[in-house]
Amino acid sequence: MPPLHFQSLATLAARLERRELSAVELMQALLARTCTVEPRVHAFNSYDEADALAQASASDARRAAGQARGPLDGIPVGLKDVIAVRDQPLTASSKILSNFVSPYDATVTRKLQDAGAVLFGRLNCDEFAMGSSNENSAFGPVANPWDLTRVPGGSSGGSAAALAAGEVVASLGSDTGGSIRQPAALCGLVGLKPTYGLVSRYGLVAYASSLDQIGPFGRTVEDAAILLGAIAGHDELDSTSYHATVPDYRAALSGPAPRRLGIPKEYFGAGLDPGIGAAVEAAVKFYRDRGCEVKEVSLPHTSYCLDAYYVIATAEASSNLARFDGVRYGHRSKAATDAIDLYAKSRAEGFGAEVKRRIILGTYVLSSGYYDAYYLRAQKVRTLIRRDFLRAFEEVDALLTPTSPAPAFKLGEKADPLALYLCDIYTIGVNLAGLPAISVPCGFTNSGLPIGLQLIGQPFKEADLLALAHDYEQAHDWHTRHPNL
Amino acid sequence: MSAPQDFNIDYLAQLARLALTAEEKAKFAAQLGDVLHHIERLAEVDVTGIEPTAHAFPIENVWQADVARPGLAVADALRNAPTQRENMISVPKVVE
Numbered sequence: 001m002p003p004l005h006f007q008s009l010a011t012l013a014a015r016l017e018r019r020e021l022s023a024v025e026l027m028q029a030l031l032a033r034t035c036t037v038e039p040r041v042h043a044f045n046s047y048d049e050a051d052a053l054a055q056a057s058a059s060d061a062r063r064a065a066g067q068a069r070g071p072l073d074g075i076p077v078g079l080k081d082v083i084a085v086r087d088q089p090l091t092a093s094s095k096i097l098s099n100f101v102s103p104y105d106a107t108v109t110r111k112l113q114d115a116g117a118v119l120f121g122r123l124n125c126d127e128f129a130m131g132s133s134n135e136n137s138a139f140g141p142v143a144n145p146w147d148l149t150r151v152p153g154g155s156s157g158g159s160a161a162a163l164a165a166g167e168v169v170a171s172l173g174s175d176t177g178g179s180i181r182q183p184a185a186l187c188g189l190v191g192l193k194p195t196y197g198l199v200s201r202y203g204l205v206a207y208a209s210s211l212d213q214i215g216p217f218g219r220t221v222e223d224a225a226i227l228l229g230a231i232a233g234h235d236e237l238d239s240t241s242y243h244a245t246v247p248d249y250r251a252a253l254s255g256p257a258p259r260r261l262g263i264p265k266e267y268f269g270a271g272l273d274p275g276i277g278a279a280v281e282a283a284v285k286f287y288r289d290r291g292c293e294v295k296e297v298s299l300p301h302t303s304y305c306l307d308a309y310y311v312i313a314t315a316e317a318s319s320n321l322a323r324f325d326g327v328r329y330g331h332r333s334k335a336a337t338d339a340i341d342l343y344a345k346s347r348a349e350g351f352g353a354e355v356k357r358r359i360i361l362g363t364y365v366l367s368s369g370y371y372d373a374y375y376l377r378a379q380k381v382r383t384l385i386r387r388d389f390l391r392a393f394e395e396v397d398a399l400l401t402p403t404s405p406a407p408a409f410k411l412g413e414k415a416d417p418l419a420l421y422l423c424d425i426y427t428i429g430v431n432l433a434g435l436p437a438i439s440v441p442c443g444f445t446n447s448g449l450p451i452g453l454q455l456i457g458q459p460f461k462e463a464d465l466l467a468l469a470h471d472y473e474q475a476h477d478w479h480t481r482h483p484n485l
Numbered sequence: 486m487s488a489p490q491d492f493n494i495d496y497l498a499q500l501a502r503l504a505l506t507a508e509e510k511a512k513f514a515a516q517l518g519d520v521l522h523h524i525e526r527l528a529e530v531d532v533t534g535i536e537p538t539a540h541a542f543p544i545e546n547v548w549q550a551d552v553a554r555p556g557l558a559v560a561d562a563l564r565n566a567p568t569q570r571e572n573m574i575s576v577p578k579v580v581e
Contacts, residue, residue: 360501
């Protein structure tokens, strides 16, 4: 049995239910663990110890009164600092919101509270969710618990690192171009991006509204399934929220998994680390040996995914971030002389370099004279990218790819924005097509760095994906390995 | 790689209401030049007759019942205001 802070959500839920452990004891253990490792990991922007213990205490009281609410009752869950929790800071890891306290709860926050979860901490991330290494946070980078000189991935780096380090039992992140899956891969965790529209975006600080989704990080596929079940479902407060039927994801794990898998050939070309390629090939063999039909498929527009994304996402971001103008909330410049100056200086002082770059790029591709050549064209290419996936799904049930082309790199290693964008080549198409995808640990590099396997599913078929991932996970022991921290 | 001739960072910074320093303008223009060079590849794709996708699963006509319900309380709405007075946010003079 691993130490308490590395035990899975499912294990801890059972122990809480059997009264082997109280929610307060669990939270105290995690607080102690956080004190020990946090100075080296920096996964949190902030956390409220008293508030967490009060929630834990309330959970114990519910359980004592026979009113425990389910597997999440009493379980400490960390939220990426872009998900609104009333009366808690909501900074998006940006100076422009460094003093912002949320006046309302996100829908996922409310759902987790209804499930009895103990919401612990504001997890560090790349500023406004823009990044692939968590080096763009205004509050300092996050370190990978597997190797503190390396990045945890991004933008949900804190959500991944806190879980990998044993500071939380599970966490939520957000994924716009891979920001849950890539850090999950780099930190040896399970991370899932739901189908677009499955999980409400109400209360998520918007980056790119047609791509953003909130999703779970877990130690195991089962943990991710439990968390997904708690947050999924239609929300009338999010007009892009789908009226999808939410199955019992946890129960579906033991059900039949899809048998027809596709390997998109474009995802195994140049630029893929050989160690990662080998680990993914081994996973392919595993599924073949299990009796799955595994065939090569083609997603011909793969090489245009990154380009389409950096037009569409930056365009949407330039619009979404227009609200940060120093007027109603957030940083207001003291140097401003008039209204326009107020906007320009507040934004200049409040936003970091990467955010500024993406706003400028987004403004360019939407500007008069360039809209057709860039934004409209990128949207048409998006149609083709989506069609590639749907065509593949006529022959197979799920696709199997590496999650990241490279394992965790050194902090400061990739200074060039374009080099960082290339981290997302395997994850980005999924957001453009609105599909669900999960990253599961599938091995380690020669230097002991985690490797992730990505499974891409059909719209709203998360249950199939989870079953497929669960089969793989249970036949291996990657999920029982933890960093030496 | 430098940005295309028509990439006017001064104009864009003005549109985006971002007061960039001269150093930032030079650096970003160069960095974005690299990114734009990559993005130009989209011009290679044959998009004849292809409809644009704004959302992967477009939903139309999402209605909400026209029922009055309490909104955000004034105190909550103003809790993050940089400066305020008499339930209003104070701002620099906009009109002379």
